[in-house]
Amino acid sequence: MKQFFLTTAIDYVNSRPHLGTAYEKICADVIARYKRLCGFETRFLMGNDEHSQNVFKKAVDEGLDPLAYCDQMEREFRKTWAHLDVSFDDFIRTTEPRHKAGVTEIATRLWDAGDIYEGVYEGWYCVSCEEFKQEKDLVNLNCPLHPTLKPEWIKEKNYFFRLSKYQQPLLDHFAAHPDFLQPDVRRNEILRLIEGGLIDISISRAGQSWGIPLPFDPGSVVYVWFDALINYASAVGLGGDQAMFEKWWPADLHVIGKDITRFHAVIWPAMLMAARLPLPRHVFGHGFMTLNGQRMSKTLGTIVDPIEAADRLGVDPLRLYLVKEVAFGGDGDFSWERYEERYNVDLANNLGNLVSRVTAMAHRYRGGRVAPGASSHDQLARLGERVVVDYRHAMDRFALHEGAAAAYRLIDGTNEFIAATAPWKLAKDPASADQLSQVLFDAVEAIRLAAVLLSPVMPASSREILRRVGASSADLDFDRDGRWRNDGERLVLQEGPLWPRKETTTVTDNPLPPDGPAPGALPPVSAPVAPTAPATPASDRISIEDFMKVELRTAKVLTAERVEKSKKLLKLSVDVGTEVRTLVAGIAEAYEPDALIGKTVVIVFNLKPAKLMGIESNGMVLAASPDGGTPTVVSFEAPPPPGTRVR
């Protein structure tokens, strides 16, 4: 039997799933369901990534055992996926024994192959980033991403994977398998990256407990992302169930976000080459969902809860929106208005209304029993066959949006067909009885076929439609059900609207706050809510002494000019009361230099000097800086004299 093994990325359990993660799972689910429909024995894998120091820390902060915390998150994720009708066959957690077995197996193979070697890594290590930092990137010896954290100088035994050795083999593989990585944008990107040269990478951490020990040196654990990649293989028995592994490996498809393509299209294949294991057949890097064109960000409050979105109009309407309105592979935008618009147009007006009118006529004119007539006009049938071809072609190359569009061409065509044949007129003329039967049958059959095509996208709705048009929804099979069938009597049921039209409310585009309202609630209609910063856990707080180390003072801007060749930097000279200082501020995108002159701002007075674009900066201007937003400098309505201490 033909088979298909696909995976999504496993998710970090630091935060709950949002619409972006849901998007990936839903798209993968559509592919999985399509493959099942086509008769593939399908294995659809998802899971959680738990061996992160951040997870460990977060659990400790919440006073939980890390595993208990992960258990809790697993329930959260599973609940979400179940709610969204994501039909995964297996769910792996990287803390499971089977995963440990897989990781151990890969590590051993790479070690035996001589592709792992021991080295010493020295450098500044930021615990929060779980990364070594270059000295030049440090901010006054602090991590640039975590300004309150001082990276530690770590000198540790470290194991490296000879990634460099696989530059040419990878290029060869890409050349031999042009569709290994899709879409093309990603492929080109990665090819350039590989051509630019690969360097060996560190794959272990010493002296940590949260992780999987290296088989050849239990004092070190496997670096979290190296560990994570292996889940795809360990989930099908690598290092454990050999028979299962042989059956399912290699994976046919990894569905991942575009941000992690290099892990999946460079490092992972190289690891498999080194382990002498076959490579996955396809990697697909999908795009990101934005909210009203803005990145989804927790701090901006631009996160959409997928369960909330599903509860608003329905799981299937959400799935259809995500699949049909976004070209799979590109970025997509979500907005509550557009979501409602698509619901009304695609579901209420078109498909839902079509089902209503056809089932109503079937009942009114034929008592609900519809069978082909003797006079066959095959215009709808031909459209159906053509649409099926387009649909398959699109779905087979993961063009999910085109697949959905193909199904909709049949739906639109059926509405047109009804207008053209006007069954209500035929019904008035007894001589047209046979023709009427055929028209009704054709319409019912078209709906049936469209429902089959849409079944991967809208599984529950598809079942309901099939039930109403007297067709079975059990064990759908594309070869049997995915074609025009001009035979058999259909017992049609006339019931209420599938998707009642929503009257357009004045839905605002305000994003939901991070911990949004109860499911079912409308988004806030009030004025935009200021993004609320996540509460800082008590353990991360600093003492007053710590704070007092930072000397904040007012300063009056005397001159301001753009830094040559810089996009973000302004060079300022400021009066700090006792002297005039030069400092550099990254606010050029938000402020014209002239607008700052004469303003009194707050600076960090006792900051060590740093060189930026060749200019020595003696202090730092305080500004509110949202992620991805423009900064606003702290200023005063009634400025105190320069040099006043701020505390």
Add this chain to the structure above:
RNA sequence: GCCGGAGUAGCUCAGUUGGUUAAGAGCACGCGUCUCAUAAGCGCGGGGUCGGCGGUUCGAGUCCGCCCUCCGGCACCA
């Protein structure tokens, strides 16, 4: 500045390797029409120099070069 991505109708966007789905779809708007249906459906219409300028070609949203604009990342957010 470097590296990516993108510029197609008022809005959101499709447009497989350059040539009969090339100038499209949906929404919005205007007009018309049907009455089976969820004030849904169907038809017609307005409106675009396919960012600009060159080039390759018998033929260019499509390929090449330069330029403009926007977005993202990095250099530079001390």
